[in-house]
Amino acid sequence: xxxxxxxxxxxxxxxxxxxxxxxxxxxxxxxxxxxxxxxxxxxxxxxxxxxxxxxxxxxxxxxxxxxxxxxxxxxxxxxxxxxxxxxxxxxxxxxxxxxxxxxxxxxxxx
Amino acid sequence: xxxxxxxxxxxxxxxxxxxxxxxxxxxxxxxxxxxxxxxxxxxxxxxxxxxxxxxxxxxxxxxxxxxxxxxxxxxxxxxxxxxxxxxxxxxxxxxxxxxxxxxxxxxxxxxxxx
Numbered sequence: 001x002x003x004x005x006x007x008x009x010x011x012x013x014x015x016x017x018x019x020x021x022x023x024x025x026x027x028x029x030x031x032x033x034x035x036x037x038x039x040x041x042x043x044x045x046x047x048x049x050x051x052x053x054x055x056x057x058x059x060x061x062x063x064x065x066x067x068x069x070x071x072x073x074x075x076x077x078x079x080x081x082x083x084x085x086x087x088x089x090x091x092x093x094x095x096x097x098x099x100x101x102x103x104x105x106x107x108x109x110x
Numbered sequence: 111x112x113x114x115x116x117x118x119x120x121x122x123x124x125x126x127x128x129x130x131x132x133x134x135x136x137x138x139x140x141x142x143x144x145x146x147x148x149x150x151x152x153x154x155x156x157x158x159x160x161x162x163x164x165x166x167x168x169x170x171x172x173x174x175x176x177x178x179x180x181x182x183x184x185x186x187x188x189x190x191x192x193x194x195x196x197x198x199x200x201x202x203x204x205x206x207x208x209x210x211x212x213x214x215x216x217x218x219x220x221x222x223x224x
Contacts, residue, residue: 033212042215042218048211088153090153102152103152
């Protein structure tokens with residue numbers, strides 16, 4: 001089946017440090033979405049990237065979609081304790097079915 | 111965006127029994143999906159719930175084990191049949207809202223099989 005690889009699996013940062021998670025697909029994606037899941041919660045949609053080379057920002061979060069539409073990244077500037085959670089990318093291959101990456105669990109120490 | 115009510119939120123079940131999970135959406139949606147999330151893991155797509163026809167299952171998931179119904183555009187059920195401890199997981203329904211941007215997830219059903 002389709003697979004989206006995501007790294008790192010875990011990231012521990014000091015509050016104020018930056019954080020980046022990366023997703024990679026062996027085949028071209030139609031688009032990619034990013035989700036955040038707080039501990040004990042369900043995934044919450046953050047953003048969708050569609051165009052090759054697209055960059056979108058949400059406050060301290062910057063999302064990028066690679067030129068070849070095979071990779072993507074989420075970068076958080078100056079992390080806060082409210083950023084704690086697991087961040088998932090989800091790649092769309094066809095028919096509106098998204099395949100989720102393995103997730104990056106972010107812990108922020110105050 | 112669509113609001114999803116998923117029930118039950120959690121259950122503890124005996125092995126060999128079945129549990130039906132319900133997902134009710136407050137508006138009509140075209141696509142509904144069922145996911146499984148094992149503890150500390152990512153989300154795995156079980157199937158696409160098709161309105162008025164049989165669900166489309168992903169590799170590794172079969173209708174006899176996970177029968178799905180979708181009688182209309184706002185409701186779907188997933189049954190976990192003949193449960194074993196390996197079925198202990200969180201089950202989530204999700205929908206594609208009319209905006210087409212991003213899945214909306216139900217709050218999940220935390221299933222423990224003993």
